[in-house]
Amino acid sequence: MSDKAKSIASKKTSGQDERLKEVSKLRLLLNRPELGAVGGAILVFIFFGIVAGDTGMFSAYGTLNFLDVSANLGIIAIAAAMLMIGGEFDLSIGSMIGFAGICIAIPAIYWGWPLWVSIIFAFAMAILVGYFNGILVVRTGLPSFIVTLAMLFILRGATLAITRLITGRTQVPGLRVLIENDPIAWMFATDTFKWLFTWLGSMNLIALRTDGTPLATGIPPSVIWFIAATLFATWILMKTRYGNWIFASGGDKNGATNVGVPVGRVKISLFIGTAVAATIFATIQVLDAGSADTMRGNLKELEAIAAAVVGGCLLTGGYGSAIGAAFGALIFGTVSMGIFYTDVDTDWFKVFLGAMMLIAVVFNNYIRKRVTETK
Amino acid sequence: MTENLIEFNNISKFFGKVIALKDVTMKLKKGEIMCLLGDNGAGKSTLIKTLAGVHKPDEGEIVIEGKKTVFDSPKDALDMGIGTVYQDLALVPLMSVTRNFFMGREPLKGPPFLKTFDIEKANQIAAERMGQIGIDVRDPSQAVGTMSGGERQCLAISRAIYFGAKVLVLDEPTSALGVHQASMVLKYVVKAASQGLAVILITHNVHHAYPVGNSFTVLNRGKSLGTFNKKDISREELLGMMAGGEELDKLEVELEEMNRINN
Numbered sequence: 361m362s363d364k365a366k367s368i369a370s371k372k373t374s375g376q377d378e379r380l381k382e383v384s385k386l387r388l389l390l391n392r393p394e395l396g397a398v399g400g401a402i403l404v405f406i407f408f409g410i411v412a413g414d415t416g417m418f419s420a421y422g423t424l425n426f427l428d429v430s431a432n433l434g435i436i437a438i439a440a441a442m443l444m445i446g447g448e449f450d451l452s453i454g455s456m457i458g459f460a461g462i463c464i465a466i467p468a469i470y471w472g473w474p475l476w477v478s479i480i481f482a483f484a485m486a487i488l489v490g491y492f493n494g495i496l497v498v499r500t501g502l503p504s505f506i507v508t509l510a511m512l513f514i515l516r517g518a519t520l521a522i523t524r525l526i527t528g529r530t531q532v533p534g535l536r537v538l539i540e541n542d543p544i545a546w547m548f549a550t551d552t553f554k555w556l557f558t559w560l561g562s563m564n565l566i567a568l569r570t571d572g573t574p575l576a577t578g579i580p581p582s583v584i585w586f587i588a589a590t591l592f593a594t595w596i597l598m599k600t601r602y603g604n605w606i607f608a609s610g611g612d613k614n615g616a617t618n619v620g621v622p623v624g625r626v627k628i629s630l631f632i633g634t635a636v637a638a639t640i641f642a643t644i645q646v647l648d649a650g651s652a653d654t655m656r657g658n659l660k661e662l663e664a665i666a667a668a669v670v671g672g673c674l675l676t677g678g679y680g681s682a683i684g685a686a687f688g689a690l691i692f693g694t695v696s697m698g699i700f701y702t703d704v705d706t707d708w709f710k711v712f713l714g715a716m717m718l719i720a721v722v723f724n725n726y727i728r729k730r731v732t733e734t735k
Numbered sequence: 736m737t738e739n740l741i742e743f744n745n746i747s748k749f750f751g752k753v754i755a756l757k758d759v760t761m762k763l764k765k766g767e768i769m770c771l772l773g774d775n776g777a778g779k780s781t782l783i784k785t786l787a788g789v790h791k792p793d794e795g796e797i798v799i800e801g802k803k804t805v806f807d808s809p810k811d812a813l814d815m816g817i818g819t820v821y822q823d824l825a826l827v828p829l830m831s832v833t834r835n836f837f838m839g840r841e842p843l844k845g846p847p848f849l850k851t852f853d854i855e856k857a858n859q860i861a862a863e864r865m866g867q868i869g870i871d872v873r874d875p876s877q878a879v880g881t882m883s884g885g886e887r888q889c890l891a892i893s894r895a896i897y898f899g900a901k902v903l904v905l906d907e908p909t910s911a912l913g914v915h916q917a918s919m920v921l922k923y924v925v926k927a928a929s930q931g932l933a934v935i936l937i938t939h940n941v942h943h944a945y946p947v948g949n950s951f952t953v954l955n956r957g958k959s960l961g962t963f964n965k966k967d968i969s970r971e972e973l974l975g976m977m978a979g980g981e982e983l984d985k986l987e988v989e990l991e992e993m994n995r996i997n998n
Contacts, residue, residue: 599851601841604830608838611827618825620810620839679829728829 393672394684396723401687412701420566420576430693431586434686437667438593439637441685443630447610447677448504450634455515457657460642462523465532465652476544490635494628520654536650549647551578582644593682611678670720740765740933741902746795755781759959763933770944771937773954779937786904787819788812818900822907824891828880832872835879836861864893885916889923903934909943921947945970
């Protein structure tokens with residue numbers, strides 16, 4: 361809420377409108393979509409702080425570990441959240457990750473393309489896939505659930521078939537040597553703030569390897585992309601005209617059309633957004649692992665949607681936040697890594713994931729009723 | 736006699752073999768409220784969509800401020816100053832008052848290519864505009880879903896006026912409202928007209944239309960039964976002209992019959 365609006369609201373409090381008294385700060389806070397995810401994240405940190413505080417989970421190395429996992433999921437969760445706010449789903453995110461991976465690896469390894477050309481090629485393919493998803497949904501009026509479910513199978517199948525056809529295998533290794541001196545790859549493969557970790561190491565503040573270099577060498581690229589994506593998405597949603605159109609398109613498609621919002625264009629661009637986010641995810645992972653795998657990204661679309669839902673996005677569209685999705689991803693990343701530091705069997709992770717989602721949906725449903733309740 | 740602000744001359748619209756509208760004529764001056772009455776299926780919706788530029792009339796002409804005009808799209812109609820408020824109001828309950836008010840037409844600030852939605856200005860205008868109609872939006876960032884039906888209707892009308900409507904087309908603005916809420920909306924409509932707008936009020940409720948209208952056009956099965964000035968026609972006569980009138984007479988007779996038998 362802007363300062364002006366606050367001042368108007370507070371002016372009224374002191375003024376004539378006695379009804380305003382019910383709107384306490386708590387109530388205003390309760391109406392924020394990301395509240396549940398932020399609260400959930402705090403609870404998760406308290407929990408692991410108690411049960412795993414002395415295990416190294418929260419050492420520099422451990423922290424970067426769970427941040428890396430959260431960040432990777434967060435990149436796609438934020439794009440998925442924006443699309444959900446715009447009123448649609450993308451179930452093809454996971455398949456797009458696998459597809460983008462081989463779009464980078466096969467040209468670079470088998471066709472001799474420079475790595476950066478392959479990366480740009482993968483992004484071009486992502487834009488194409490996203491556009492195709494979007495135009496199909498907008499033109500046919502079919503539920504995006506069905507259209508992108510079809511795309512989930514098509515992309516995964518094509519990834520497997522093409523890779524096996526060209527390489528005879530389902531994995532394409534050998535990328536690591538190409539990263540050096542590449543004009544683009546560093547953006548997806550470089551740890552940053554190394555000086556900070558070296559310094560912390562020299563001060564003996566963080567754990568060192570036997571050769572004296574710090575165990576945690578720098579902030580992984582995923583975390584930088586994740587933070588940038590959160591800020592960018594939040595800026596778009598809260599501060600731009602396009603952001604208002606996203607809310608409007610998801611909130612009431614017909615109403616938005618009637619007042620001149622280009623709903624079709626907005627939705628297509630959001631589908632392109634999820635495909636591009638999947639490709640960022642894929643590029644980081646492929647360059648980190650040095651290989652592409654046809655099964656990479658399997659089921660990631662559901663994790664992304666789950667994080668968006670925990671982050672406060674309504675399944676029906678028109679409501680949610682990028683910050684919420686970021687915290688949703690942080691919860692999943694923290695728990696999936698943190699569970700290794702506890703005595704709990706890791707098999708229980710998915711149980712937690714499901715329970716978390718259920719609680720989030722019930723909570724969000726309650727919030728929506730509050731927000732739209734007639735006085 | 737001042738010039739008519741808007742004229743619809745002999746408008747007809749066909750959908751295949753179906754005659755949705757036939758030779759409908761309406762004329763409005765500034766400051767005038769014309770009520771368009773008709774029962775379900777009378778062609779009200781088709782007429783609204785023709786006014787709003789969604790349908791192109793197959794026959795007849797639209798004249799605005801003396802100039803013959805063709806609407807190629809809803810945007811054309813908007814640009815010519817026809818502000819249509821549909822029954823669904825084109826409001827998103829989950830979005831704030833401000834975001835709804837400026838939906839699709841957000842004020843921008845900042846350098847080219849980095850223009851942002853000027854929310855402060857938008858909040859201020861929205862609060863101001865709502866204040867003028869006597870709706871105290873306690874906080875323009877509150878969701879529209881928290882507003883009453885009447886307030887929402889007024890918000891939609893206020894938005895149409897703010898964005899330059901000279902002719903307001905209101906589709907059943909009171910149909911879903913209680914008495915108090917309906918009178919609040921009607922009061923606002925009268926106020927808007929007194930400020931120089933022409934208003935076309937579409938309704939099937941004669942009791943809402945009669946107190947505010949200057950003239951009445953009755954549609955029945957796609958045809959206009961004529962336009963009447965208020966002084967020339969009574970509420971009962973209007974009711975009688977709508978298809979529902981005869982039905983109601985019949986109903987009354989039948990009820991009397993039932994009463995007689997029961998007694």
